[in-house]
Amino acid sequence: MDFxxxxxxxxxxxLLEGFLxxxxxxxxxxxFSFAIGIVIGVLRYGRIPxxxxxxxxxxxxxxxxxxxxxIFFTYFALPEIGLKLDKxxxxxxxxxxxESAMLSEIVRSGLNSIEKGQIEAARxxxxxxxQTLWHIILPQALRRMVPPxxxxxxxxxxxxxxxxxxxxxxxxxHAQIINGRNVNYVIPIFLLxxxxxxxxxxxxxxxxxxxxxxxx
Amino acid sequence: MLNYSIxxxxxxxxxxxxxxxxxxxxxxxxxxxxxxxIIAVFRIAPVRPLNWLGTAYVEFIRNIPLILxxxxxxxxxxxxxxxxxxxxxxxxxxxxxxxxxxxxVIRAGILAVxxGQMEAGRxxxxxxxQTMRYIILPQAIKMVIPxxxxxxxxxxxNSSVLGVIAGLDLMYFGDLISSETFVTFDVYIFVAMxxxxxxxxxxxxxxxxxxxxARSR
Numbered sequence: 001m002d003f004x005x006x007x008x009x010x011x012x013x014x015l016l017e018g019f020l021x022x023x024x025x026x027x028x029x030x031x032f033s034f035a036i037g038i039v040i041g042v043l044r045y046g047r048i049p050x051x052x053x054x055x056x057x058x059x060x061x062x063x064x065x066x067x068x069x070x071i072f073f074t075y076f077a078l079p080e081i082g083l084k085l086d087k088x089x090x091x092x093x094x095x096x097x098x099e100s101a102m103l104s105e106i107v108r109s110g111l112n113s114i115e116k117g118q119i120e121a122a123r124x125x126x127x128x129x130x131q132t133l134w135h136i137i138l139p140q141a142l143r144r145m146v147p148p149x150x151x152x153x154x155x156x157x158x159x160x161x162x163x164x165x166x167x168x169x170x171x172x173x174h175a176q177i178i179n180g181r182n183v184n185y186v187i188p189i190f191l192l193x194x195x196x197x198x199x200x201x202x203x204x205x206x207x208x209x210x211x212x213x214x215x216x
Numbered sequence: 217m218l219n220y221s222i223x224x225x226x227x228x229x230x231x232x233x234x235x236x237x238x239x240x241x242x243x244x245x246x247x248x249x250x251x252x253x254i255i256a257v258f259r260i261a262p263v264r265p266l267n268w269l270g271t272a273y274v275e276f277i278r279n280i281p282l283i284l285x286x287x288x289x290x291x292x293x294x295x296x297x298x299x300x301x302x303x304x305x306x307x308x309x310x311x312x313x314x315x316x317x318x319x320x321v322i323r324a325g326i327l328a329v330x331x332g333q334m335e336a337g338r339x340x341x342x343x344x345x346q347t348m349r350y351i352i353l354p355q356a357i358k359m360v361i362p363x364x365x366x367x368x369x370x371x372x373x374n375s376s377v378l379g380v381i382a383g384l385d386l387m388y389f390g391d392l393i394s395s396e397t398f399v400t401f402d403v404y405i406f407v408a409m410x411x412x413x414x415x416x417x418x419x420x421x422x423x424x425x426x427x428x429x430a431r432s433r
Contacts, residue, residue: 001296064369064415065408066376068387073408076394077401154279161281165380172283176291183295190288194280201279 006188011178015189018174019196025170026157029092033099033156034149040100041107042133055104062101068162070094075166091163099156106152110145111137150208154201161197171196219402226393233389234410240303240385241372241414244310248371249364251311252318257348259323270319277316283377285309290381306378306385314371321363325356362429365422372414386410 040059044052062070074097075090085093114137122132164172175193179186223230258270277285286309289300300308329352337347379387390407394400 064419065411066373068376073404077404080401158281161283186295187292190292194284198279
């Protein structure tokens, strides 16, 4: 093991560059999948005929597939039907498809956890269904959803590493490139990469715990 | 229309991948159940250093990517002279990763058993471990079965990382078939179907158990 060689300034810079791509891909995917997840969750909660059933089948199918398969699909299979995406967008698309399905389930069960009496109370106070949903149900449900949603964000950040299979230049990919130079770098580099992921994810989970204590 | 001749001509390869995916998930489930239970007991045992050890394991492993752990076994260990085949390295990686999640599930189950049970066991003259083994764990198991089912579903899906290190699972054979046939779309749709054959019944079963447990409370 060669810690000094492995942690040379050039290597550290290269790893940080990879980590920035990881964070960028994760951030963009979080924003989109959060928005789409809320929309799907609310639509399923609303029990609109046909729409709810179609969404249920879609969500359950996606949730029961490995994310890795979806990444392969968006990068290698979509070009066959004429949709060629760059690595960066293929990874984001796959993450958004998978994570919005996961998040929609969190949203749906959060909404379901709000007592039915709340809806009835709001409706009998003269609010419309949409107003009830927006002003009464969603704010309460979102508060309860904070811990599982942050948990899902942590998963998403970890899952970006799967894009190493399509050689997206993120942290794992850069780690593997450095590892390829000298076998003595492998363990020190993996250790450092693990610490990098850990710091960001553990901070996220601490923030989630604080939010939980404050609002619940 | 999907090209079903691919499925028929490569049936053996699909089946081999399917069997290995199942085998790896199952082996990892059994071993992470054992490791996870030990870590859970560490976390709640009345011994400080063990608590720290258990907490450190869970927090560290849960916050790093699975593929990194698998790479440590497959790429890292050989650099210090320990060589594992890809299937073993992948299954070990899955075990180490999943054990952290299972430990949390089991810990929550144990903590859900009323405290008086432990006190009653101890005052009847049982040791801490005996009370754990005969009083607490049997009661905790009922509550942890649905979340453990969810972990098994995750395990089946996560076993796809074996494909990255040529671990002879479904993903690996999917890759192989698509490079032989120069078809990707249809090949991966079939791979997806094989995963769904495993995961959808499991999800339905877990949903059923969750509803039944909710009603019995």
